[in-house]
Amino acid sequence: MELGQRTEVKQKVTLSPQVYQGLSILAMPIAELQQAIEMELLENPVLEVEESDIGPVESEDVRREDFEEERAWDEWLDMYEELDSVTYSAPRDPNLEAVNAEDYVSRIPSLSEYLEEQLAMLDLGPEVMRAARVIIGLLDVDGFFKGDCAEVAELAGTTVEQAEEGLRMVQQLDPPGVGARSLVEALRIQMEHLGLEEPLLEVVVTEHFEDVAASHFRKVARELQVDEAEVRRVVELLRSLNPRPAGAYSPGPSPGYIVPDVTMRRFCDEWLIIPNNEFVPTLHVSPRYRSMLRSESGTDDETRRYLKDKIRSAESFIRNVDRRKDTVSRITSIILEVQNEFFEDGRGILRPLRLEDVAVELGVHLSTVSRGVTGKYMATPYGLFELKHFFSGGYRTNTGIDVASTSIKQRLKELVREENTEKPLSDQKLADMLSQEGVTVARRTVAKYREELGIEASWARRRR
Numbered sequence: 001m002e003l004g005q006r007t008e009v010k011q012k013v014t015l016s017p018q019v020y021q022g023l024s025i026l027a028m029p030i031a032e033l034q035q036a037i038e039m040e041l042l043e044n045p046v047l048e049v050e051e052s053d054i055g056p057v058e059s060e061d062v063r064r065e066d067f068e069e070e071r072a073w074d075e076w077l078d079m080y081e082e083l084d085s086v087t088y089s090a091p092r093d094p095n096l097e098a099v100n101a102e103d104y105v106s107r108i109p110s111l112s113e114y115l116e117e118q119l120a121m122l123d124l125g126p127e128v129m130r131a132a133r134v135i136i137g138l139l140d141v142d143g144f145f146k147g148d149c150a151e152v153a154e155l156a157g158t159t160v161e162q163a164e165e166g167l168r169m170v171q172q173l174d175p176p177g178v179g180a181r182s183l184v185e186a187l188r189i190q191m192e193h194l195g196l197e198e199p200l201l202e203v204v205v206t207e208h209f210e211d212v213a214a215s216h217f218r219k220v221a222r223e224l225q226v227d228e229a230e231v232r233r234v235v236e237l238l239r240s241l242n243p244r245p246a247g248a249y250s251p252g253p254s255p256g257y258i259v260p261d262v263t264m265r266r267f268c269d270e271w272l273i274i275p276n277n278e279f280v281p282t283l284h285v286s287p288r289y290r291s292m293l294r295s296e297s298g299t300d301d302e303t304r305r306y307l308k309d310k311i312r313s314a315e316s317f318i319r320n321v322d323r324r325k326d327t328v329s330r331i332t333s334i335i336l337e338v339q340n341e342f343f344e345d346g347r348g349i350l351r352p353l354r355l356e357d358v359a360v361e362l363g364v365h366l367s368t369v370s371r372g373v374t375g376k377y378m379a380t381p382y383g384l385f386e387l388k389h390f391f392s393g394g395y396r397t398n399t400g401i402d403v404a405s406t407s408i409k410q411r412l413k414e415l416v417r418e419e420n421t422e423k424p425l426s427d428q429k430l431a432d433m434l435s436q437e438g439v440t441v442a443r444r445t446v447a448k449y450r451e452e453l454g455i456e457a458s459w460a461r462r463r464r
Contacts, residue, residue, distance in 0.1 A: 018316045018320070021316065021317070021320055022319075022320040022323060022324075023371065025320045025321060025323075025324050026320075026323070026324045026327060026368065026371045026372060027371040027374065027375070028324075028375070029259075029375035029376070030259045030260070030261050030276060030279050030280060030376070030377075031257070031259050031279070033279075033280060033321070033324070034259075034279045034280065037280070037281070037283070037321070040314075040317055044310050044313060044314050044317070045286075045289070045310065046285050046286050046289040046290075046307065046310045046311050046314050047283055047284075047285065047286070047310075047314040047317065047318075048283070048284055048285070048286045049281045049282070049283060050281070050282040050283060050284045111139065111141075111143065111178075111246045112136050112137065112139070114174075115136045115139075115170065115173050115178065116133070116136065118173045118174065119132055119133065119136070119169070119170075119173065122169060124166075124169060125162075127156070127157075127158040127159075127162045128158070128162050128165050128166045128169065129166070130156040130157065130158060130166075131152050131153065131156040131158050131162050131163040131165070131166030131167075132166035132167075132169050132170050133156075134152050134155045134156045134163075134166070135147075135152055135163075135166055135167055135170050135179065136170060138151075138152070139178065139179065139246070141246065142244040142245065142246055143175065143177065143178040143179070143180070143186075143244070143245040143246025144179075144180055144181065144182075144183075144186070144245075145167065145170070145179050145180065145181050146181075149163040149164045149167060150163075152166065152167070167179060171189055175242070175245050175246060176189055176190045176193040176194070176242075176245065177189045177190045177193075177241075177242060177245030178245045178246055180245065183209075183243055184205055184206060184209060186242075186243070186245055187205050187238070187241050187243070188202070188205060188206075190241045190242065190245075191205075191241070194241075196237060198234055198237060200224070200226065200230065200231075200234050201234040201237055201238060203224065204220065204224075204231070204234055204235070204238065205238065208220045208223070208224070212231075212235055212238065217231045217232055217235065258377055258384060259276065259279055259377070260276060260377040260378055260379035260384060261275070261276055261280075261328050261376045261377060261378070261387075262274060262275055262276065262328060262329060262332050262376075262378050262379070263276065263378075263379040263380075264332075264336070264343070264378060264379065264380045264381070265381075266381065271336055271343065273329055273332050273333060273336070275325055275328075275329060280321065280325065283314075283317070283318045283321060284318065285311055285314050285315060285318070289307055289310075289311065290311065292304075292307060293307055293308065293311075324372075327362075327364075327368065327372045328372055328376055328387075330362055331358060331362070331369065331372050331373060331387065332378060332387070334353075334358050334361055334362075335353070335378075335387065335390045338351050338353050338390075339351055339353070339390050342390075343380070345382075346380070346381070346382025346383070350390060353390055353391050354391065355369045355370055355373070355391060358391075372387075373386075373387040373388050373391065374388065408434070408441060408449065409449050409452070409453055411434065411437075412430060412434075412446065412449055412450060412453065412455070413453060413455070415430055415433060416430075416450075416455055416461075419461075421461070424458040424459075424461040425458060426458045427443045427444075427446045427447045427450065427457075427458070428443045428446075430446045430450075431443045431445075431446045434446070
């Protein structure tokens with residue numbers, strides 16, 4: 001086999017940095033775009049935020065009146081500054097850090113932080129306190145203690161008895177059942193906390209818990225020699241307890257905030273689409289730097305090349321940001337046109353709307369529309385909605401009206417919510433009820449939508 005070189009001609013499609021930047025900006029949520037704009041303003045000195053322009057004046061008299069009014073304001077402000085300087089008592093400490101407003105934003109405490117706060121209010125000895133803190137550190141995400149007191153004693157440098165006392169202290173904290181070593185112990189702690197003095201419930205929890213979980217109520221009633229209705233009564237009490245004592249606690253991240261890209265406001269009989277210019281300001285290239293490119297400015301060649309690159313980069317960035325604004329606004333206008341019945345009162349049915357249809361209407365690629373709706377939100381008088389909320393396939397009713405699958409899912413939730421809990425509706429029955437309302441949906445489609453909504457099957461809902 002001989003090694004050699006040969007020339008080949010191949011076609012290869014690559015994205016230029018400008019196109020890649022445009023696609024990235026289009027896909028950004030508005031909060032992320034704001035950070036990108038702030039970063040670009042820091043890195044590119046020729047890029048500036050455009051200030052709001054003053055409206056045109058109509059005559060020399062108007063200009064003179066404005067000048068006199070502006071001078072009066074200046075005089076008033078000068079006088080105010082003099083008064084303010086008199087009442088100013090002490091200079092600001094230059095070493096004092098500025099107040100950060102984010103420090104005052106609430107944060108969801110983690111389970112360990114919440115338990116530590118309660119523990120600090122108890123009058124405990126140092127050894128028991130150390131053991132209790134070690135136990136808190138060994139809890140799992142559901143609040144169960146999976147270790148043993150001998151391990152805790154070794155880690156905390158205490159005796160086993162002090163570790164057991166620390167465990168009893170943790171089990172007295174909120175949420176009830178935290179620190180339990182098993183599900184049965186967690187339920188018993190919650191029963192004690194709620195004052196449920198039910199001997200039958202105690203027996204059911206400790207001796208027949210698996211049978212109750214499998215809905216074998218008749219078997220439990222026969223073994224305990226009690227009426228089945230009595231077993232069902234205590235089971236209802238059991239369902240009021242929490243099998244995951246700390247399941248509602250998050251790891252403790254700060255709450256996220258959603259910023260809408262557009263706001264919908266109704267004036268008389270027309271809707272107005274208002275872009276969020278507060279978070280996405282209008283940008284422009286500084287005219288001062290543009291003037292430095294003129295031949296008579298005296299700027300050296302190296303500085304001129306640097307400014308040309310920066311101005312070219314700024315113009316590309318501005319075009320991509322403006323294109324994102326335009327794309328989101330155009331998509332929103334199509335949503336408003338197609339889903340006009342929903343925007344009448346916020347409760348109307350949604351029409352079928354696909355990304356492909358919007359792409360054809362706008363004359364852009366499907367991926368452009370997909371990037372334009374993902375992570376983008378619309379503020380309406382009826383609440384905050386992600387743009388993707390208005391997109392879905394659909395069905396045609398017997399009367400010829402198109403109904404989106406989103407509306408079908410909402411109707412399924414309503415039917416399940418209104419069903420008889422002792423005789424839950426099967427998937428076929430739900431499909432029949434939708435058919436009676438004019439929407440023909442297959443049973444397997446109902447099952448698919450039910451799973452997407454997180455609704456259990458009929459046999460599982462009956463057991464609950």
